[in-house]
Amino acid sequence: MNYSAKTTDYCLEVAVQPAIPARIVKGIIPIKRKPAKARIKNESEKVLRGVKKSFLVFKNNKYSTVSTDSIAFFYIKLERSTIITNDGIEYMVNHSLHQIQHLVSDQQFFRLNRQCLVNFQFVKEVEHYFGRKLIVKTSVPFAGRLLVSKERSRIFLNWLDDR
Structure with a gap:
């Protein structure tokens, strides 16, 4: 057989x-x-x-911690997650933006889009943009545009209002 x-x-x-x-x-x-x-x-x-209160970063051959209170936003730069602090200093981190979103407080940080998480205390103003999108201006200078899609714009405005 x-x-x-x-x-x-x-x-x-x-x-x-x-x-x-x-x-x-x-x-x-x-x-x-x-x-x-x-x-x-x-x-x-x-x-x-609980939520993560600081991130360990490596820059100039030194390890240091960055408090989440001093982080203006996280964004993707060259396919790596990057922190921008209130001083405008950039640090690379070894977490994906998705992981970071679940590590930090959703009361403090909001996921604007696929490339950015912003800290509430550094949002200076929000303007309407083309196609019912929103553009977020922060108190920390940033070369790029922080855009919120029209689908998430209502959620973002409610998040700002709930503070």
């Missing part, structure tokens, strides 16, 4: 055997429980861990 015939024969044997309800339930229950346990574990870890 060749291999394909053996595998077909085995599959048929398994398929025609009567199902034992206890085995089915035993197999299904852990599958249903795992996501809930994982979700609860992740949420409890987040609560216990």
Whole structure:
């Protein structure tokens, strides 16, 4: 008997055997429980861990910490996450913007777009831009434009209003 015939024969044997309800339930229950346990574990870890208060950065052969209170915004520069402080100093960090968004307080930082997270205390003004987009001006000078899409503009304005 060749291999394909053996595998077909085995599959048929398994398929025609009567199902034992206890085995089915035993197999299904852990599958249903795992996501809930994982979700609860992740949420409890987040609560216990709290929000990140500072970031370890490396510049000029020195390690230092930058407090989140002194960070004006995070943005992507040359495919790396970069911090801009209130002094205008740039630091590279080893976290993705998505990771940073979950590490910092959502009351303090808002994800403007795919490239930028801004700190509330450094938002100076917001102007309307083309196509119902918003442009954010910060108290820290920045060469680029900090844009909010028209889909997120209402959420951003509500976030500003909730302070």
